[in-house]
Amino acid sequence: MGIEYKIKFVMPMDFDPSALLRKLPSPIERSAMAEIYNYAVESDGFYFVDHLVNREIASVALRLFIDEALTHSPSIQIIEP
Secondary structure (H helix, E strand, O other): OOEEEEEEOOOOOOOOOHHHHHHOOOOEEOOOOEEOEEEEEEOOEEEEEEOOOOHHHHHHHHHHHHHHHHHHOOOOEEEOO
């Protein structure tokens, strides 16, 4: 269980997520060996799931996805699917 977010924006045809993915914190809570967050890069934006394991780390990752979307589009839409 967790909180799902869809970050919708007009993604450039030549979008390369490699720089963004290198910035992301580890999605694994090592002490509990639990997944903190998960994501997918989709044609219309990003899909992000906060598994409510470590809100601090999940919020940093979510912020990076939002900031990345805003570098490519003047406006974005964040919805809970």
